[in-house]
Amino acid sequence: MKLYYKAGACSLSPHIALREAGIEFEMEAVDLQTKHTESGANFMQVNGKGYIPALQLDNGKVLTEGAAIVQYIADLKPESGLAPTNGSEARYELQSWLSFISSELHKPLASMFNPAQSQDWKAAAQALLNKRLDWLVGELGESEFLLGDRFTVADGYLFTVLGWAGPVGFSLAPWPSLQAYRSRIGTRPKVIEALKAEGLI
Structure with a gap:
């Protein structure tokens, strides 16, 4: 799992969630002006919207939009208590x-x-x-x-x-x-x- 982020930006929210949940993940910084990542990749190919956060799952799927990402993280580790039970x-x-x-x-x-x-x-x-x-x-x-x-x-x-x-x-x-x-x-x-x-x- 890899989190595409910019320091201090809204991607800090899923970053905190990943650590609180105890999930192993990689991080890759994004330059939002050039739309390139620190490894030189074209971020637009990761998230065509051009903004962070983006969470690349182990199966290659990319989740975007912070509110959705943090709920996904919480549901991966329900025992963390980061989100109440679905449907409640x-x-x-x-x-x-x-x-x-x-x-x-x-x-x-x-x-x-x-x-x-x-x-x-x-x-x-x-x-x-x-x-x-x-x-x-x-x-x-x-x-x-x-x-x-x-x-x-x-x-x-x-x-x-x-x-x-x-x-x-x-x-x-x-x-x-x-x-x-x-x-x-x-x-x-x-x-x-x-x-x-x-x-x-």
């Missing part, structure tokens, strides 16, 4: 969180990395994020993790996306509970392993 109410709650993070947090925060983004566009993205993070804080409450008392792949994804706030100049200071949440996730041994492997710490 809790599983749909997990899918709801993954969808929310993807559409309501990932997209606006990632857009701020674009140097061509206008001030009006940036202000609109920040206004949306303010509303979504206010709601998120209320939903999280005093819980340690998004689904209560256990870490799931949704936490790995939220940790990844919140990590972009600093680099794009979006302060999380108004939400101290989210800062504490991200610090808490960041102390997990497998999360630290992933961060070190990507050269982020």
Whole structure:
């Protein structure tokens, strides 16, 4: 199994999931500007969409889209508890969180990395994020993790996306509970392993 990634990008989420699940895998960095991998391969032949993450399975099949990849990883090792059982109410709650993070947090925060983004566009993205993070804080409450008392792949994804706030100049200071949440996730041994492997710490 091979994970195609870019350090600190959304591929960090499945990277964390793979380590939390205890699955053996290879990593290959992708230059998203040239669309070539560190081995010189044409990444467009791996994922025609041209973006990461992409997970190449042992049978050669390539999975794309982070929310799908992390659920696949969790289902490979159900004993890891990274996702509730398929068909359960809790599983749909997990899918709801993954969808929310993807559409309501990932997209606006990632857009701020674009140097061509206008001030009006940036202000609109920040206004949306303010509303979504206010709601998120209320939903999280005093819980340690998004689904209560256990870490799931949704936490790995939220940790990844919140990590972009600093680099794009979006302060999380108004939400101290989210800062504490991200610090808490960041102390997990497998999360630290992933961060070190990507050269982020």
